[in-house]
Amino acid sequence: MQDADEDFSMLLKFPPDYPLADLYVLSERLAATEVCVPGYVPPPVGLFHPDGYFYDQHIERSKTILIPDRNVVSRMAQLARGRRVEADQQVRTAAGLLAFAQCLDIEIEPSVAFHELAHTAGNEAAWDELAWFRSADNARVHDVMDLALGRGDQLRAPGPPREVQKHDLAKPLKRWNRNYIIALKVMDLEMQDLRPIERVLRLLDWMRDDFMFGGHAAMLASVYFAPNSPPKRRVFKDKNSSDREAAIAGARNAAWDLTHLSEFVRKVNEAGPDGRPRFLFASFDRHLRLMAKLLFDCATEISSADVLPQALSSWWSETDARRIAATITGHLERINSAEWRAKTSPEPDFINRMIARGEEVVRAAAVKPRG
Numbered sequence: 001m002q003d004a005d006e007d008f009s010m011l012l013k014f015p016p017d018y019p020l021a022d023l024y025v026l027s028e029r030l031a032a033t034e035v036c037v038p039g040y041v042p043p044p045v046g047l048f049h050p051d052g053y054f055y056d057q058h059i060e061r062s063k064t065i066l067i068p069d070r071n072v073v074s075r076m077a078q079l080a081r082g083r084r085v086e087a088d089q090q091v092r093t094a095a096g097l098l099a100f101a102q103c104l105d106i107e108i109e110p111s112v113a114f115h116e117l118a119h120t121a122g123n124e125a126a127w128d129e130l131a132w133f134r135s136a137d138n139a140r141v142h143d144v145m146d147l148a149l150g151r152g153d154q155l156r157a158p159g160p161p162r163e164v165q166k167h168d169l170a171k172p173l174k175r176w177n178r179n180y181i182i183a184l185k186v187m188d189l190e191m192q193d194l195r196p197i198e199r200v201l202r203l204l205d206w207m208r209d210d211f212m213f214g215g216h217a218a219m220l221a222s223v224y225f226a227p228n229s230p231p232k233r234r235v236f237k238d239k240n241s242s243d244r245e246a247a248i249a250g251a252r253n254a255a256w257d258l259t260h261l262s263e264f265v266r267k268v269n270e271a272g273p274d275g276r277p278r279f280l281f282a283s284f285d286r287h288l289r290l291m292a293k294l295l296f297d298c299a300t301e302i303s304s305a306d307v308l309p310q311a312l313s314s315w316w317s318e319t320d321a322r323r324i325a326a327t328i329t330g331h332l333e334r335i336n337s338a339e340w341r342a343k344t345s346p347e348p349d350f351i352n353r354m355i356a357r358g359e360e361v362v363r364a365a366a367v368k369p370r371g
Contacts (some may be wrong), residue, residue, distance in 0.1 A: 013052060022145050023050050023103045026096055028364040031147075033093050037292040039268035039279035053104045061089075062276040064106045067267070069260050070117065072097065073110040077129045080136035080158040085147055090284050095155075096148035097282060102141040106280070112263045116256045118169035119176070126169045131161030138162065175262055177351050180255035182207070182217040184358030186224065187239055187251050191365045197320045200225045204327050211354065213331045216261045220291050222324050226315030244363045251362060257288055265295050 014020055027048040030036075033133065036047065043052035056062045068076070075083075075094035085091045101108055118126035136144075139158040146152040185206060189199045203221050207213045238246035238256050264281040271277060281292045292310055308325035309318070314323065 012058065017142070019142060019145050020050075021357055022149060023100070026100055026145065026148055030093070030096050030100060033096075034091055034289070035072075035097065035282055035284065037264075037281045037283075037289050038294065039264060039271075039281065039296055042231065048100070050104065053106070056278065057105065060276075061075055062274075062278060064104070064278045064280060065262075065267070066097070066101055066106050066108045066282055067207070067264050068097070068108065068110050068113060069281075069285070069288065070113040070256070071284050072131065072282045073108075073113040074117075076108075076136050077132040079144070079147065079155045079277060080132045080139065080161070082154060082158075082223055085153045092148065092150070093264055093284070095144055098136060098139075098145040099141055099148045102137075102144060104217045108137060112173075112256075112260055115169050115173055115176070116259075119172070119256075120252075123166070123168060123170045127164055127166050128161070130164045134162035134164060135159050173259065174351075176255055176259045177210065177260065178214065178356065179217060180252060181211060181351070181354045181358055182214060182221075183236075183251045183254040184355070184362055185211075185259065186217075186221050186254075187247070188358065188361045188365070190236075190239070196225045196227050197316075197323065199326060200324055204324075204331065208331055213335060214258075214262070215328070215332065216291070216295055217258055218297055218328050218331075220258060220261070222328070223291065223294070224313055226312075228315045241352035244365070247362055247365075248359055251358075257285075257291075260288070261291055264292055268296065 012081060012282065027046075027050055031046060031048040038047055043049070043055065045052050053064065055062065071090070072094055072296070073093045076098050078091065079085075079095055079098070083091065100106070110130075113262075114126045114130050117129060135158050139155060143152075143156045143158070147155060182203075185203060189203055192199070194202070200222050203225075204213075207218070236247075237250035238248050241247050241250075260281070260283070264279060267279050273280070281289070283289050285293070295312060297307065307326065309321040310322055312321035315321075
């Protein structure tokens with residue numbers, strides 16, 4: 001193993017049945033999927049190369065925590081239920097992530113994913129899937145590895161669902177409520193006859209003046225509203241549906257995406273000054289991974305005036321990218337200043353009222369005819 005500054009050797013002793021050769025093969029396959037976004041700068045050998053994790057664990061004494069989104073952790077749970085992988089590449093990749101984590105002692109922290117499930121399907125469904133996920137997480141690593149590498153299509157004898165503590169996972173998360181209000185506002189602005197730059201600047205001003213500023217939501221909207229944005233269909237599902245309750249459900253789903261991102265960024269920011277522990281965010285959603293990478297890239301070099309406009313320039317003209325970046329940076333500087341004090345609302349039940357107002361606007365919107 002070679003460090004950036006010096007050559008050194010490290011002798012590791014593995015158990016006789018440790019699947020080291022399989023692990024190196026698996027690492028190459030996972031790298032090709034790009035399923036994870038790191039909350040740190042990966043080592044030169046690559047994000048999924050086992051040597052980087054061996055170095056972190058045995059030299060740096062640092063652990064890694066994987067934060068999977070709802071779809072990833074659901075497919076892990078399905079493995080324990082006996083789902084056949086067959087041609088489903090996402091299930092195969094989920095098995096790969098699980099085997100990778102088992103081999104390298106990476107902790108999997110799926111709490112937001114199960115809050116999301118409980119919010120939509122109830123506590124019983126969330127407790128049940130969490131129990132099956134724990135069963136998969138405790139399956140024999142060789143069995144999971146066989147699935148990941150295509151040597152089998154079904155997990156062998158993973159065991160019954162594990163006992164789990166039955167916390168109230170359906171209880172609304174405060175940060176989800178905040179993200180839902182922002183998602184409703186984004187949907188409202190998109191339905192207005194405005195230029196893209198006007199939409200994003202109005203959202204930023206609204207967060208500053210009428211609500212609260214969320215950096216992750218600002219980034220998401222900056223890309224979503226952009227004229228050169230990646231495909232938007234999956235961000236707000238059914239936003240143009242004549243069934244406005246389906247549009248509301250799309251906003252709720254987008255709020256969970258924001259919550260996954262904010263949880264990832266929060267944990268990265270709360271890591272010690274040496275960046276420990278290290279966090280990985282896993283998602284099959286390319287747009288969500290793009291947002292996670294953008295948030296991390298900008299946050300790690302926040303002192304550089306050129307980082308944010310350069311990142312936004314993939315989707316905006318240079319002039320508009322700098323205008324958006326200056327607005328976001330100005331809000332962040334104000335929030336982080338010693339003089340700043342958080343706004344308090346004299347209105348009782350402020351959050352619920354904001355949600356009700358946002359939903360009313362979305363329900364009342366006239367759907368534009370297609371074509």
